[in-house]
Amino acid sequence: MIKDRITYPFTAIVGQEQMKTALILNVINPLLGGVLIRGEKGTAKSTAVRALADLMPTIQKVKGCKFGCNPYGSEFCPDCEAKIANGQPFEIYESKMKVTDLPVSATEDRVVGTLDIEYAIKHGEKKFECGILAQANRNILYVDEVNLLDDHVVDVLLDSAAMGVNTIEREGISYSHPARFTLVGTMNPEEGDLRPQLLDRFGLVVDVAGENNREQRAEVVRRRLEFEENPEEFAQKYEKKQKELSDKIVEAQNILKSVTYDNKILMMAATLSIALDVDGHRADITMIKTAMTIAAFHGRTQVSEEDLKQAAVLVLPHRMRKNPFDNGVLDAGTIDKILSDNE
Amino acid sequence: MKRKVFPFTAVLGQERIKNALIWNFINPRIGGVLVSGEKGTAKSTLIRGAEHISGKKVIELPLNITEDRLIGAIDFENAVKNGTKQLDRGILYYANKNILYVDEINLLSDNITKALLEASSEKSCCVEREGISDRYPCEFILIGSMNPEESGLRPQLLDRFGLFVEAKGEESALIRCEIIRRRIAFEKNVTEFIDEYEQEEMKLASLIKKAQERLPLIEVSDYALSLAAQLAQNANCQGNRGEIAIIETAKAICAMNGSSAVNKESITEAAKYALPHRMRDCSVQQEVEKPQTEPEKQSTPSNENNSANNLEKTFSSQGDSDFSETLNDSKTDVPENPKSSEDFSSANNNLDSSEKIEAIGEQFDVGRWLDDKRKILVRKGSGRRSLVKTDSLQGRYVKSAVSNIKNSDIAFDATLRAAAPYQKNRNKNGLAFSINASDIRIKVREKRTGNFIVFVVDASGSMGVGKRMSAVKGAILSLLSDAYQKRDKVALITFRKNKADLVLGMTRSVDLAAKKLETLSTGGKTPLYAGIESARYLIKAAMKKEKDLLPVVVLVSDGRATYGRSSDPFGDAVEEGRALAADHIKTIIIDVEQDFIKLRLAEKLAKEINAEVYKISDLHAGTIISAVHTATKAM
Numbered sequence: 002m003i004k005d006r007i008t009y010p011f012t013a014i015v016g017q018e019q020m021k022t023a024l025i026l027n028v029i030n031p032l033l034g035g036v037l038i039r040g041e042k043g044t045a046k047s048t049a050v051r052a053l054a055d056l057m058p059t060i061q062k063v064k065g066c067k068f069g070c071n072p073y074g075s076e077f078c079p080d081c082e083a084k085i086a087n088g089q090p091f092e093i094y095e096s097k098m099k100v101t102d103l104p105v106s107a108t109e110d111r112v113v114g115t116l117d118i119e120y121a122i123k124h125g126e127k128k129f130e131c132g133i134l135a136q137a138n139r140n141i142l143y144v145d146e147v148n149l150l151d152d153h154v155v156d157v158l159l160d161s162a163a164m165g166v167n168t169i170e171r172e173g174i175s176y177s178h179p180a181r182f183t184l185v186g187t188m189n190p191e192e193g194d195l196r197p198q199l200l201d202r203f204g205l206v207v208d209v210a211g212e213n214n215r216e217q218r219a220e221v222v223r224r225r226l227e228f229e230e231n232p233e234e235f236a237q238k239y240e241k242k243q244k245e246l247s248d249k250i251v252e253a254q255n256i257l258k259s260v261t262y263d264n265k266i267l268m269m270a271a272t273l274s275i276a277l278d279v280d281g282h283r284a285d286i287t288m289i290k291t292a293m294t295i296a297a298f299h300g301r302t303q304v305s306e307e308d309l310k311q312a313a314v315l316v317l318p319h320r321m322r323k324n325p326f327d328n329g330v331l332d333a334g335t336i337d338k339i340l341s342d343n344e
Numbered sequence: 345m346k347r348k349v350f351p352f353t354a355v356l357g358q359e360r361i362k363n364a365l366i367w368n369f370i371n372p373r374i375g376g377v378l379v380s381g382e383k384g385t386a387k388s389t390l391i392r393g394a395e396h397i398s399g400k401k402v403i404e405l406p407l408n409i410t411e412d413r414l415i416g417a418i419d420f421e422n423a424v425k426n427g428t429k430q431l432d433r434g435i436l437y438y439a440n441k442n443i444l445y446v447d448e449i450n451l452l453s454d455n456i457t458k459a460l461l462e463a464s465s466e467k468s469c470c471v472e473r474e475g476i477s478d479r480y481p482c483e484f485i486l487i488g489s490m491n492p493e494e495s496g497l498r499p500q501l502l503d504r505f506g507l508f509v510e511a512k513g514e515e516s517a518l519i520r521c522e523i524i525r526r527r528i529a530f531e532k533n534v535t536e537f538i539d540e541y542e543q544e545e546m547k548l549a550s551l552i553k554k555a556q557e558r559l560p561l562i563e564v565s566d567y568a569l570s571l572a573a574q575l576a577q578n579a580n581c582q583g584n585r586g587e588i589a590i591i592e593t594a595k596a597i598c599a600m601n602g603s604s605a606v607n608k609e610s611i612t613e614a615a616k617y618a619l620p621h622r623m624r625d626c627s628v629q630q631e632v633e634k635p636q637t638e639p640e641k642q643s644t645p646s647n648e649n650n651s652a653n654n655l656e657k658t659f660s661s662q663g664d665s666d667f668s669e670t671l672n673d674s675k676t677d678v679p680e681n682p683k684s685s686e687d688f689s690s691a692n693n694n695l696d697s698s699e700k701i702e703a704i705g706e707q708f709d710v711g712r713w714l715d716d717k718r719k720i721l722v723r724k725g726s727g728r729r730s731l732v733k734t735d736s737l738q739g740r741y742v743k744s745a746v747s748n749i750k751n752s753d754i755a756f757d758a759t760l761r762a763a764a765p766y767q768k769n770r771n772k773n774g775l776a777f778s779i780n781a782s783d784i785r786i787k788v789r790e791k792r793t794g795n796f797i798v799f800v801v802d803a804s805g806s807m808g809v810g811k812r813m814s815a816v817k818g819a820i821l822s823l824l825s826d827a828y829q830k831r832d833k834v835a836l837i838t839f840r841k842n843k844a845d846l847v848l849g850m851t852r853s854v855d856l857a858a859k860k861l862e863t864l865s866t867g868g869k870t871p872l873y874a875g876i877e878s879a880r881y882l883i884k885a886a887m888k889k890e891k892d893l894l895p896v897v898v899l900v901s902d903g904r905a906t907y908g909r910s911s912d913p914f915g916d917a918v919e920e921g922r923a924l925a926a927d928h929i930k931t932i933i934i935d936v937e938q939d940f941i942k943l944r945l946a947e948k949l950a951k952e953i954n955a956e957v958y959k960i961s962d963l964h965a966g967t968i969i970s971a972v973h974t975a976t977k978a979m
Contacts, residue, residue: 032531075348075534082346101748109408109741118756125424125767125776139758156407156451163447163710167404168433170413173420179783197493201383260531264521271520274513281513283803285520286527293528326360338782 007232010239011052012246014045015221016212019055023205023315024053025246026181028098029253030294033185034204034287037147037195037319044189044209045221050100050143056247057098058254060139064092066240067131068138068178068225076165078178099135102181103144103158113157115174129176133169135181147186148195155199156185190290201280204287253297259294262304269309269340276339277331278319280326288316310336348534351541352393353548356523360509364617365390366548367507367596368485369398370555374506374592375585376486378449378497378621381511387489391445397549399720400485401433401442405460407451411743412757414459418474423764424776430477434467436460439484449488450497453790455742457501464504474761503582506589552763555599563605573752575615581622589618663779699779726820744785758785795832796850796886796893798879802901802936803840804870809846811934813866815960816900822899833893835882836860837888839875841868842907846878850886872905872949873916880924896930899955903945904936914945921953933953 014021023036038046062069068078072091084091103112114132121127133156144150150158165181173322184203188195200206211219226233270288274338289304291312296304310333318331355362364377379387395402405414412434419432436444442528446452452460463469471478490497502508514520530537570589575587593614593725594606603610701903708949744758763783770778824834834857836848848860876899883895905913926933933955935946950957 028459033357076346113408116757116760118760121756121760122777126421135388153408156448161445164347164392165591168404169408170406171408172409172755173415173417173432173761175435182729190852190889198383198491202452258532267521267524268517270524271517274520275517280382282386282520282523282527283384285524289524289528290531319624 007236008051008055008258009048009225009228010033010243011049011056012242013224013228013235013239014049014052015224016214016217017049017209019134019207019315021051022297023207024049024185024292025250026205026291026298026315027141028053028057029298030290031181031183031249031256033051033183033290033294034202034283035182036205036207037187037203037314038185038187038207038209038211039190039202041191041211042189043124044211046209050141050185050187052235053141054097054100055140055243056250057097057100058247058251059097060091060130062139063094064094067098068135068180069117069140070179071139075180076181079176099136099140100143100185101133101140103133103137105144105151107154108131109151109157110172113167113169113171113173114176115169116164116174127173129169129174132167132287134180134182135178138178140181141180142182142184144186145186146188146192147199148188148193149191152196153195159198159202167283198318200319201212201283203319205291206319207315208318223227248296252300253294256300256302257294257297260296260300260304261302262289262293264303266292266306266309269306272312272343273317273336273339276343277317277321278317281318284316284320288312310340321339347392348538349392349395350389350527350530351538352390352397352669353544354526354530354537354541355390355393355518357514358386358390358511360617361387361390361461361511364507364509365394365398365487366552366600367593367617368487369394369400369464369552370599371559371592371596372485374596376505377507377509377617378486378502378505379487379489379511380492381489381509382493382513383491385511385513387511388447391443391487391489394443396545397552398443399553400548401438402445403439403442403484405435405444405446405452407448407453407455408444409435409456410741411459412761414456415463415469416471417758418761418764420474420760420764424767425770427765428478429474429765430849431471431476433480434469434515436463436482436484436659437469437480440480440482440780442484444484444486446486448490448491450492451502453742455790457498459805461500461501461504474942475765484749496891502621502643503585505621506585507593509617510620532788539960551600555596556598558602559595561604562598564591564595565605568594568608568611571611572615575611576619576622579623580617580618580801581613586619586622587641590614593618601763628642635808636827689747710922741932743786743792745788746785753787753789755787757784759783794922796835796883796895797832797833798837798880798895798897799823800839800874800875800897800899800901801838801864802870802875803838803864803868804906805840806870806902806904807936812865812960816936817861818936819834819960820861820898820900820933835886837875837878837882840866840880842874844871844874844878846882850882869906870901870905870913872901872913873899873908873920875899876917876920876924880920880927880929884927885928896932897924898934900934900936901946902935902943903933903947903949904937904943914949918949918952921949921955925953925955933957934960936960 011021020038027036038050040046044103060069061072063072063084066078066081066311068081070077070081072093077085081091110132111344112133114135117128117130120130122216129290144158147182161180165179167180168177169175186195186203190249212221224235267289270285270292273288274282274285288309289312292304293310295308295311296302299308313336314331316334321331352362360375361379366378368374368377378389381387392402394400411417414434415436416431416434419430420429422428424430464484464486467481468485469480469482486505488501489496514523521563526537569587571592572587572594575590579586581587588610591606591614597610597613598604598606602649640966657782739757740784744755758778760777762785763777763779765966766780766783767777770780773939778822801820803817807816833848833850834848834855835850838845838847847864848857876897879897879899883893883897887895889895902916903917905917907913910916921931931950931953933946933950936956937943937946947957949955
């Protein structure tokens with residue numbers, strides 16, 4: 002194992018506000034369904050995702066559970082289910098949420114898990130060897146260049162992302178375990194498209210571009226150089242900001258359950274979805290959830306119209322793409338127009 | 345693991361899916377249901393929620409299942425410990441008397457589909473492998489869901505489903521609001537939400553139970569039988585599965601609403617679910633693909649003249665009119681971007697006078713056209729994305745095979761099973777298992793590859809005449825839309841003046857290809873040979889990286905070569921074309937010749953190099969796309 006490197010602090014990333022917001026919202030509320038970041042090379046996509054690890058809140062897990070089951074949750078892995086059935090109490094420990102990597106070259110058996118060969122040969126018994134999806138349970142699953150992923154791996158991801166369960170019926174193994182993860186993907190659209198089905202699984206989408214402002218660009222370079230020169234010192238400089246942000250995230254998580262919305266907000270979401278002719282209802286639901294999370298992030302318990310509009314920009318662009326050659330761009334102006342047309 | 349699922353009765357709308365499911369629970373002889381539709385329409389939610397109300401278990405068949413887990417295989421633990429050969433039964437065994445659910449059934453691998461079909465028609469499963477011979481009953485309700493965007497379903501499988509329903513999002517804003525509200529309430533407190541609907545779930549469950557009891561008492565008159573047969577015949581269904589499904593469904597409908605005999609209403613209602621996927625003319629596709637206009641009419645059948653004749657009329661007339669509508673719709677669906685056409689004109693001024701850029705011409709909605717064609721073509725086994733066995737290490741592991749070559753892709757599970765029966769008699773060196781070379785099994789993988797379509801486009805001066813280029817752009821864009829759906833790879837080569845240019849290397853980004861296409865300019869001589877030559881090099885290089893590619897060259901030209909290596913430019917082109925053919929690369933030529941005096945050079949070239957040739961005007965019939973598909977199929 003390589004010793005933990007110091008990652009570039011999240012708060013030191015210049016600009017890219019939308020991307021940062023989308024990522025933070027997903028950390029606050031893992032039920033949002035992840036985020037897809039589309040953009041050119043060198044726009045801090047990966048840096049931002051990696052930097053997220055530092056801001057992650059701690060969660061409670063069942064000790065000894067390979068899947069990190071939530072002791073207070075409603076779904077458990079077979080081992081934990083057995084414990085409950087036997088009346089064994091859970092030992093609980095706290096651990097930070099992680100960013101689990103899914104490399105593009107990953108094979109299907111590594112992703113879903115497989116038969117433990119060594120164990121089988123030594124003991125003549127079947128044992129399930131966990132895959133990446135097991136590690137990703139209750140964490141962030143990060144796929145760099147998600148558009149280059151093999152089709153059959155994508156199928157598996159779709160299945161688990163939709164159900165929060167990984168079901169294995171292969172290689173002599175029959176097993177299912179919770180796999181509820183926040184899917185974060187990055188891609189360069191020039192290298193190919195994403196399958197519409199997978200695209201829809203991402204709760205939010207942001208498009209990033211390099212900064213156009215000359216001063217900003219200079220600042221990006223300055224900070225990067227400073228970081229490379231002395232990572233520890235650089236990280237220390239941002240410690241206070243990092244702490245503030247992670248506190249804010251924890252605070253938002255605490256109030257998220259009490260965030261409410263009124264009928265007007267619901268109606269706005271439905272109106273937008275109908276006007277933009279999106280498929281199904283996932284967009285509506287995600288829009289409201291995102292708006293609730295935005296409100297929580299700002300420390301409010303009531304969703305405002307602005308929250309919903311901000312949510313719409315993140316939730317709708319990739320879902321209104323009926324024609325492959327549409328740009329799939331949605332801005333605040335269009336949203337305002339639709340809403341005022343339907344008053 | 346136990347799962348907390350969204351209650352069936354809490355799903356708002358989607359009455360057609362609910363009906364189809366409930367009828368199947370009442371009467372398993374209906375033969376299952378296929379739910380097709382857009383993303384996020386509660387397809388899976390409803391099916392998973394069915395466990396609670398149907399009294400049956402929902403067994404899920406994951407896409408990446410391997411054969412051994414589907415039907416069963418030797419239990420190697422038992423073999424090692426006790427030296428006995430025992431079958432570890434697969435999920436088909438557990439599906440017996442229950443519900444078997446396949447999500448994204450259109451993406452299921454061929455091997456698994458075959459085994460599934462066999463089991464569902466035999467109602468039992470036969471295992472003959474690893475020295476084990478067994479047969480166990482497996483009668484299940486097959487429920488599939490799919491998103492047609494991804495790819496179609498093979499007809500044998502389609503026909504196996506008793507009923508077919510289309511899922512679509514709700515249109516009413518108020519209903520949508522309530523859907524959001526319920527989902528968010530569910531996620532906020534799962535247990536509480538489920539408790540809230542407990543009573544309603546129980547009510548529905550008991551209704552279904554009562555209907556199940558009533559089912560054997562439902563009478564079916566001869567009149568009802570002939571009506572069902574008539575409907576199936578009018579719909580041009582193959583075989584008798586259609587009318588059987590109608591009758592069984594009608595029985596379930598009557599059992600549910602308390603009638604004692606199958607009546608006309610229940611037959612017509614049943615036909616709307618049992619026939620759409622079995623109809624065999626063009627209107628089928630309309631029913632299957634475009635029922636948006638239909639469901640309102642269907643879900644509220646007008647009471648006064650809901651006769652069979654009426655239904656028949658709706659099917660056929662709606663088919664025809666909608667069909668032409670679709671056509672018109674798609675023609676107006678040109679991506680007319682005013683901004684980009686401005687760009688064109690400004691760009692025009694900057695180019696020298698012999699060069700010009702034309703806007704993209706008419707675009708055809710080939711997807712639907714293709715699907716229409718496919719509906720008929722499928723029966724000859726063509727038209728779906730090419731599925732190949734692959735010996736590269738990519739692809740899905742579907743089954744295992746005996747190995748006689750050195751291969752690192754060992755199927756350990758199969759190897760263990762192969763070695764298991766002999767463990768008693770082997771020297772194991774303190775380990776639990778001993779494996780001989782003869783036990784080694786390797787993985788057989790399956791992979792979906794798209795086609796690799798190389799467009800070789802003539803961009804010489806002659807192409808600028810009479811909007812020709814604009815028509816070509818439209819044609820290519822149509823092919824690109826199709827490629828987008830099938831995830832084909834594309835590349836774009838143009839040739840003009842004295843050389844060929846690789847405008848776009850192999851990519852899956854159809855967006856990019858469309859953008860490049862927009863800015864394509866014409867002018868200069870026609871170095872036809874150079875275009876063909878660079879296509880060949882490109883494909884050869886690409887094949888080195890990916891052996892499984894199925895390349896097709898689509899050459900768009902009038903064949904009038906005016907520039908070559910020798911004094912005979914056309915001869916050069918023929919020579920290059922032959923080299924292409926020698927490499928087993930399929931070529932399709934789109935002849936754009938529209939002049940008054942026809943030289944038919946493209947046709948001549950096609951004959952020389954054994955390529956298929958199509959006229960640009962043929963595009964209206966959508967033949968080119970199917971040509972591309974048959975071309976790759978033939979390989």
